[in-house]
Amino acid sequence: xxxxPRIREISKKLLRLTLDEEGRMVEAKxxxxxxxxxxxxSRYHKLLLQLFLDxxxxxxxxxxxxxxxxxxxxxxxIESLKIELSRQYGRNIDVEMRxxxxxxxxxxxxxxxxxxxxxxxxxxxxxxxxxx
Amino acid sequence: xxxxxxxxxxxxxxxxxxxxxxNIGRIxxxxxxxxxxxxxxxxxxxxxxxxxxxxxxxxxxxxEESVGCVVLGDASRLKEGDEVQTTGRLLSVPVGMxxxxxxxxxxxxxxxxxxxxxxxxxxPVERIAPGIIPRQSVxxxxxxxxxxxxxxxxxGRGQRELIIxxxxxxxxxxxxxxxxxxxxxxxxxxxxxxxxxxxVYSIYVAIGQKNSNIARTIKALEDNGAMDYVIVVAAPxxxxxxxxxxxxxxxxxxxxxxxxxxxxALIVYDDLSKHAVAYRQISLIxxxxxxxxxxxxxxxxxxxxxxxxxxxxNKDSGNGSLTALPIIETQMGDVAGYIxxxxxxxxxxxxxxxxxxxxxxxxxAVSVGLSVSxxxxxAQVKAYKKVSGKVKLQLAQFRELAAFSQFExxxxxxxxxxxxxxxxxxxxxxxxxxxxxxxxxxxxxxWAMENNFFDSIDVSRITAAVESLKEYxxxxxxxxVQKIHEEGNLTKGIEEDLRRAVxxxxxxxx
Ligand SMILES: Nc1ncnc2c1ncn2[C@@H]1O[C@H](COP(=O)(O)OP(=O)(O)OP(=O)(O)O)[C@@H](O)[C@H]1O
Ligand SMILES: [Mg+2]
Numbered sequence: 316x317x318x319x320p321r322i323r324e325i326s327k328k329l330l331r332l333t334l335d336e337e338g339r340m341v342e343a344k345x346x347x348x349x350x351x352x353x354x355x356x357s358r359y360h361k362l363l364l365q366l367f368l369d370x371x372x373x374x375x376x377x378x379x380x381x382x383x384x385x386x387x388x389x390x391x392x393i394e395s396l397k398i399e400l401s402r403q404y405g406r407n408i409d410v411e412m413r414x415x416x417x418x419x420x421x422x423x424x425x426x427x428x429x430x431x432x433x434x435x436x437x438x439x440x441x442x443x444x445x446x447x
Numbered sequence: 448x449x450x451x452x453x454x455x456x457x458x459x460x461x462x463x464x465x466x467x468x469x470n471i472g473r474i475x476x477x478x479x480x481x482x483x484x485x486x487x488x489x490x491x492x493x494x495x496x497x498x499x500x501x502x503x504x505x506x507x508x509x510x511e512e513s514v515g516c517v518v519l520g521d522a523s524r525l526k527e528g529d530e531v532q533t534t535g536r537l538l539s540v541p542v543g544m545x546x547x548x549x550x551x552x553x554x555x556x557x558x559x560x561x562x563x564x565x566x567x568x569x570x571p572v573e574r575i576a577p578g579i580i581p582r583q584s585v586x587x588x589x590x591x592x593x594x595x596x597x598x599x600x601x602x603g604r605g606q607r608e609l610i611i612x613x614x615x616x617x618x619x620x621x622x623x624x625x626x627x628x629x630x631x632x633x634x635x636x637x638x639x640x641x642x643x644x645x646x647v648y649s650i651y652v653a654i655g656q657k658n659s660n661i662a663r664t665i666k667a668l669e670d671n672g673a674m675d676y677v678i679v680v681a682a683p684x685x686x687x688x689x690x691x692x693x694x695x696x697x698x699x700x701x702x703x704x705x706x707x708x709x710x711x712a713l714i715v716y717d718d719l720s721k722h723a724v725a726y727r728q729i730s731l732i733x734x735x736x737x738x739x740x741x742x743x744x745x746x747x748x749x750x751x752x753x754x755x756x757x758x759x760x761n762k763d764s765g766n767g768s769l770t771a772l773p774i775i776e777t778q779m780g781d782v783a784g785y786i787x788x789x790x791x792x793x794x795x796x797x798x799x800x801x802x803x804x805x806x807x808x809x810x811x812a813v814s815v816g817l818s819v820s821x822x823x824x825x826a827q828v829k830a831y832k833k834v835s836g837k838v839k840l841q842l843a844q845f846r847e848l849a850a851f852s853q854f855e856x857x858x859x860x861x862x863x864x865x866x867x868x869x870x871x872x873x874x875x876x877x878x879x880x881x882x883x884x885x886x887x888x889x890x891x892x893x894w895a896m897e898n899n900f901f902d903s904i905d906v907s908r909i910t911a912a913v914e915s916l917k918e919y920x921x922x923x924x925x926x927x928v929q930k931i932h933e934e935g936n937l938t939k940g941i942e943e944d945l946r947r948a949v950x951x952x953x954x955x956x957x
Contacts, residue, residue: 425471428486430532433466 318366322359326366330374338406340374376427380408383415383423385434400426470533472514474498480522480687481732484531487514493573497532500524503554504531505538505689508733515733517689519554537573540697541566542704547648550665550679553690553697558681570700572693576755577706581764585795588826589647589713589770592628592883593621595813595876598835598893599842600798603826604647604711604768605759609790611775611782612800617811618774619660620880621798622715623667625772626651628883629713630673647770648705649673650714652680652698655691655721671881684721691725699756702769706758709765714757718774719750723786740785747789754793782817796820811878815842829936831886834893838872845869871901874909887932888920894937895949904956912956919952 318326329352333344348367352360380400382393393410400408404426415423421434472486482504490496490506496516497503502524508515518525540555545565552558585603602608610618629647636644651668653661661681668674678701682694695716705712716722723746730743738744750773757771773794775787780802782791791797796819805812824832848866852858858866875896878884884892892913895901904912920928927944934941 428471428488430469430471431466432469437467 318359318362322363323366326363326370329363329367330370333371334374339378340371345371373427377404378406378408379426380410381413381425382410383413383418383425385414385416385418385420385422387412387414388422396424400424469535472531474525474527474529474531475513477518477522477525477527479728479732480518480689481729482516482518482522482525482531484514484516485512487531487533490514490533491537493537495534495536495538497534498525499529503534505693507729508735517692517729518687519689519693522687537571538693539569539571540700541568542570542701543568546678546701548675548677550681551697553680553682553686553694555697555701568704570704572696572700573752574700574703574756576752577758577760577764581758581760583759583761585759585822585826587645587711587759587768588823588828588886589625589711590628590632590886591621591625592631592885593624593811593878594884594889594892595811595878596621596798597831597886597889599815599839600796600813600818600820601823601827602770602772602820603759603823604770605757606796606820606822606826607754607757607771607773607794608820608823609773609775609794609797610800611777611787611791611797612812613777613780613802616800616802616805617880618776618800619664619717621800621811622651622717622772622774623664624881624883625649626668626677626713626715627671627673627881630671630676631883631885633676634672645711646676647711647713648676648678650678650680650698650702650712652682652695652714652716654682654694654716654718655684655725656717658683658685667881688725688728691722692729695719695722695753699753699769703756706760706767706769707765709767711768711770713770713772716753716771716773718776719790720774720776720786723749742785746786750786750790751793754790795822809873809877811876813876815839815846828886828890830931830934830941831890831893833937834890834897837897838893841865841868842872845872867902867906868896870906871904871909872896874906875901875913877910884917885928885932887928888917890931890937891920891924891928891945891949892916894942894945898946898949900949900953915956916949916952919948919955924948924952 329348332348333340335341352363357363382396397408397410408426417436419435423430423432423434470487470489472484474482475485476483487496487506490509492506492509494506495503496506498518502518502520504516504518506514506516516531538554541564543566549557549561549564550559557564585605587604589602589604589606590597591602596602610621612618626649629649633646636646651664653664661683665679668677680694680698682691698714702712702714723742726746726749727742731737731741735743754771754773757769759768760766773790775790777784777787782788782799799814799817800812801814804814844865848862849869852862852866875892895916901909901912927941927948930941930944931937
């Protein structure tokens with residue numbers, strides 16, 4: 316079943332109910348929403364939950380920067396990165412560090428669908444494309 | 448002063464960071480050459496996106512939670528879950544003189560096995576048409592070499608003239624004849640060494656045609672020595688709809704290069720009916736709301752924004768021009784269909800081809816009553832205007848009288864004369880494929896018709912007589928034709944020479 320615009324609208328409203336003033340999802344509020352939904356199940360119960368889940372995944376990835384690196388950056392630079400990203404996105408951004416040796420050297424930061432990259436492999440890519 | 452340079456230096460320093468910023472998404476569904484992508488929240492409309500495996504695409508539908516992208520190239524190399532990247536570039540194609548003589552696909556890649564293209568410049572395929580200020584009204588002819596058209600429906604540089612008719616009525620032939628004629632004029636002009644000579648380069652865009660047809664067209668261009676002045680953009684029927692949708696805009700971008708560099712170009716879109724169908728296909732897959740005949744609501748804009756890019760620019764803007772000959776295929780002569788009426792309303796006139804005439808052997812099958820050129824007559828050469836001025840009216844009257852006279856047993860002399868003249872004009876306008884006639888020769892032939900030289904020849908022999916006179920003008924009668932060409936006007940002296948030449952021909956013909 317595909318979701319009608321109305322169901323989509325409702326699922327978005329549900330998400331909004333779970334956010335605090337800083338735009339972060341609060342677990343207690345999520346529980347509250349789930350409980351209310353369970354108490355008043357509609358025809359679209361499962362679909363609504365599915366959409367709610369999609370929104371929740373998207374929302375939580377907006378507050379998380381995945382930092383891939385080859386050669387670990389210093390703690391102080393990670394801290395300043397966190398501050399800079401939080402400033403840029405106007406919300407508190409958490410950082411998750413992952414080692415990725417495919418980068419060869421450098422760093423790649425992913426926040427939701429934005430990617431910032433300064434790595435050896437990204438500089439080699441245009442060259443590779445031009446040659447093949 | 449040093450402050451200022453400091454300021455600029457600082458600005459540059461702040462720019463030159465090596466980190467790249469892109470926006471990514473993931474393919475959620477993939478069908479019929481269209482990918483739905485989750486993410487890509489910062490993509491621009493019409494921006495190129497990059498899929499894995501060197502496949503690219505264009506973002507066409509920007510929705511709240513997903514983006515609809517058409518895939519250019521091989522969609523079978525992609526799968527759901529693949530990462531998609533923005534590029535920050537709008538789709539562009541190579542342009543310039545190096546494109547001439549080449550056959551390329553909808554995104555400008557060569558497909559003629561003649562090696563890489565020699566081009567250092569790219570133009571975006573979508574561009575806003577020139578505004579009102581840099582434009583100028585049409586005042587230079589674009590001669591098709593087809594007598595029926597040059598005399599009755601003249602086309603000027605920068606004009607948009609629609610070629611419309613049912614299937615297999617000679618639409619493509621008219622366009623190809625016109626291209627061949629430009630090549631012939633270009634060659635003569637270049638040989639003459641005239642510094643004011645302005646060649647016309649051609650772009651032929653084949654949309655949704657069979658590969659065999661495209662190959663035949665290219666061969667005709669090559670055999671007639673026209674290919675050196677032509678760019679062929681091919682998006683055949685077997686190509687995915689995205690390429691067919693893009694091809695006319697890509698061709699137009701190549702034409703715009705000539706326009707903006709003070710040169711003259713001609714572009715043929717063969718045909719826009721199939722283009723609209725390709726666009727409908729994409730739109731339906733993208734789930735855009737559909738309207739009449741299942742076309743999306745913006746199908747008018749699809750063609751208006753394309754054809755508006757043809758223009759004649761004024762002196763201050765370089766004097767260039769881009770003439771468009773869009774082609775539309777009708778169903779059973781119905782010009783009131785959705786796409787035909789749209790395109791008729793955008794263009795500056797149409798050449799309407801009739802199946803009936805075509806089957807009767809009157810080819811090119813130009814309908815006098817339904818064809819019109821709204822601006823072209825301002826661009827006709829003076830000498831030619833003089834001899835062709837009356838012919839459209841004569842022919843229209845002939846068609847009317849011919850219908851009437853079927854019921855009438857005895858006709859008055861004046862009516863009979865009109866019928867006789869009309870029948871001879873019809874014969875005079877018959878013209879084979881790929882044999883455009885120079886306007887100066889056309890002038891001579893039409894002058895002979897106006898001055899009653901054909902009246903004593905039987906109607907059944909007129910076509911042969913006209914052929915023979917054309918032949919004469921390219922051999923013994925060369926001089927007078929050359930004079931007409933140089934003078935551009937029929938002075939008393941030239942008219943005398945012409946009379947002598949035609950009399951001379953007539954003696955040999957009889
Ligand atoms: N002036 C002409 N004299 C003789 N034959 C012609 C003439 N014009 C066209 N033909 C012939 O008619 C046929 C159809 O012509 P053409 O391909 O130009 O038509 P079309 O309208 O473009 O067809 P389609 O609908 O398939 O695109 C061709 O075989 C062509 O050689
Ligand atoms: Mg055709």
